[in-house]
Amino acid sequence: MTQISAQPSDQHGAHGSHGHGGHDDHGHSQYPFLAHHFATPAQQFDSGKLGMWLFLATEVLFFGALFVAYAVLRARSPEVFSFASHYLDTMLGGLNTCVLILSSLTMALGVYFAQRGKKTALVVCLWLTMAGAAGFLVIKYFEYEHKIHANLVWGPRFYIPPADAAGSEEAILLSKAPEPPPAAVPVPASAAAPAVPMIGALPAADASAIAPASVGPSGLKMAAVDPALATPSVPPGTESESLHLEDASMPPGVHQFFAIYYAMTGLHGVHVVVGMIVIGWLIIRASRGEFTSNYYTPVDLGGLYWHIVDLVWIFLFPLFYLIH
Amino acid sequence: MAHNAHTTAGHGSHDGHPLVGHLVPISTLVSTALALLVLTVITVAVRYIDVGEFNIWIAIGIAVVKATLVALFFMHLRWDRPFNLLVFVGCIAFVVLMMVFCIMDTSQYRKDMYTGNPSAAQETLEKYAPGAPVARFKSNG
Amino acid sequence: MTTIGIRDPHTLAPAAEDNYITHTKGFLSWIVTLDHKRIGVMYMVAVLLSFLLGGIFALLLRTELLTPGRTFVDADTYNQFFTLHGAIMVFLVIIPSIPAALGNFVLPIMLGAKDVAFPRLNLFSFYLWLLGAGCTLLSLAMGGFDTGWTFYTPYSTTTTTGGVIPVIVGVFILGFSSIFTGMNFIVTIHALRPKGMTWFRMPLFLWALYSTAIIQVLATPVLAITLGLLVVERVLNVGIFNPSMGGDPVLYQHFFWFYSHPAVYIMIVPAMGIVSELIAVHAHRHIFGYRFIAFSSIAIAMFSFLVWGHHMFTSGQSALMNTIFSAISFSVAIPSAVKVFNWLATLYKGSISLNTPMLYALSFLVLFTIGGLTGLHLATLSTDVHLHDTYFVVAHFHYVMMGSALIAMIGGLHHWWPKMTGRMYNEKLGMIACTIVFIGFNLTFFTQFMLGSHGMPRRYYDYQPEFQIYHVISTIGSYIMAFGFLMTAGYLIQSLISGAKAPANPWGGRSLEWQCASPPPHDNFKEQPRVGDCYDFSIVRWDESQKGYVVDRSLDPELDEGAPQTAKA
């Protein structure tokens, strides 16, 4: 531990001894960007870097919990994940991956030019990164827009509204009162159908999600969705699994896939938006010429943030879009 | 620490080197990006090869390689202070820890909770609550 | 402004004119301050006010429990009382009390730095705290919440009380306040240690704060995302935690306790750090087993991430994980016991000044031992099935969170009070109040061990008449404790007005904060102080002219002029 964080101020050597009160002022007049409580630019830079890495660690755990939720849900019902994954558009997802990788590259180049003190190149790189972020969000918007349109969403809206009252009553009984059992309802003959449905009945694996909604789960019944169902005013618990689509080709609980999909990609999208704000702020400062090869810490730290956004997507892409 | 020795006050940017930090050449950055793009293509392609449950491990493996490339080169971890690397690896280790424990727990009762598996649910019911009503799953009905 | 002469202790001036309080003037200068000392003081005021609020709810719910059935409020109101008491005490009081309030004030001075690494982030985290506290209070206006401080699903997503979302948002924000404090401390300890301050010269309080910061940074984001999911679940009905929609409520508990067990160590580890300081300084004896105490703090921080499942033994968690978590939970006893034995060894043959901080430290030793050992009953699978969610658990965690963490915090407040305010409090009243609190605390909570082992469940509004005697004793104890705390508040406020001026070093401490004036000047040190062994009290002697102790460097061969400052680490 001690070597890791040997003191930057040690580098002062002879200046460091006590009784030499002036050495701080000397450092601070030479470097106007140096905050009063740091002794050297190296100390300030290292502090900023370590602080940013700790922040990234919190981001990793922030997303990490969602990855755990993903893993638990997937471990519980793998067939749901391999089924529902086919509703995601691999082409759009892959395109977005490339967009983010390229914007990460331009960000890294931006840091390079900042280190070299090349103002114009830095601003250009930051604008390119910004464009990549915007492009990502545009593509993501099209994906979301289509899915929401096709009722490929989380929670009760994913379901067809309970059309037949008998079915829903039974469902409530089943979910709320384990005993006495409801009067024997004849079990449909097909109840013994294989639990894991016929995935072969799916659209081709590479079919685009932009394809007609008729392949979507709600495509079978394009009934208008009652918006009230999507609000918590409906006491949760009444929409049970049993109200699921009467679609034998769909495993129960597909809405859980979309719940975690929207949670993770949504949180990631929020991070992209925050990244755009950070990049915008860097562009303003860079255009004013505030960064030099002596002082470029904000560009470096903003870059680290942008790379972690990229890094999270690198995992999200295969986990959601590429399930065999 | 050693790599930072030349970054002490007094060395300006006259030789094209920043006062602090490490300058990663453009060629390294561009080849990193190329490698990432190639790996993206590979991971998409691998999806269509059926190797059973190994698909997910291949996909995760490629993602880990990509993430490592981003961290080492784009994020300069290769030249950074070792403690920053420790922070990064450490926090990932904690995510893995949480995931392993949660999965270990879930896998123990997965069969009981598995909504799409009436026979398993029925088996459990008969074992722990003999005489319980027959499990019915309307979803597949 | 007089600075600390290194060779001549007599240049120390009593309370110099220019200190952090008088450096700039006006309300505005406080609310935009970047000075860690002022931020620490603002945190302290805010935390103590929250403590008052949480305490009022505690008294209300204890009063309601005086009789079986209704005493003066209905059951729904009672549910809100205990929920508010828990949420306020955990998230607004104990978690920020030691790191954010005392730690902010003391850490940079102990370290010999001018400030924390990111002063603006520090101020920002204080405003986040205020915002989070505001949201929590807002939830009161919006109908309160009755979920318990744990917000278990699916109840928390279905209860009709209106204040659930504001309080969850509030706790989310408070979490980020805590994260930023932790980040700041880690970077400060890494990057701002002055010459000579090696890792193993750091006072143990700094080791404790460092360990705490690790937990804050690694665990709190999980709470944040969990609460985020909870809000989404409640607003958008996502169903990830909702069993009726195929979700997994046990997963919520995994997430919640992945944070909230380590959070217990966010509360107790810095308290242990304070106790290390109090015991060494007030026993005037070199701390026994410095490295063991330092490393046990790190060990506790690491272990804390491995045991969260011991809160879920009866939740439906699998038998396999129950066994694993139970086994690992026992092992936490090792680093905790290492600390207790080292403190006892430090006290042995020390020349103990039996003053208020020392009394609080001794209270801590007793209460922490009881709280820690009863934890073993709860970590044991078979006994936990009986004791789970009974008053036994309530008593156990109050012994740890209140009897240990808060008592240490108040001990630390007394210890550093002269440094923070420049005034001495009334020692005699301090000792009386500490005794009253100790007695009241044990009356309140020891009876709850009996209640719990007899089967009284926690959080219940009504109970069997045979439990009443315990509840009455417990309630009386809480009144006694409240009186002790009010008395403490009284003499501390009185000391601000008419207390004697504090010397730079009233206790005979050796760490760096005792080597600057009381209160400290704006930048802490005009000249970097030389760092020595902060637990070597052999060169600390009483100076009658200053009515305080001085560190007599002439007696310290290690710190002779020209002696090389080699890192012993």
Ligand SMILES: [Cu+2]
């Ligand atoms: Cu615990």
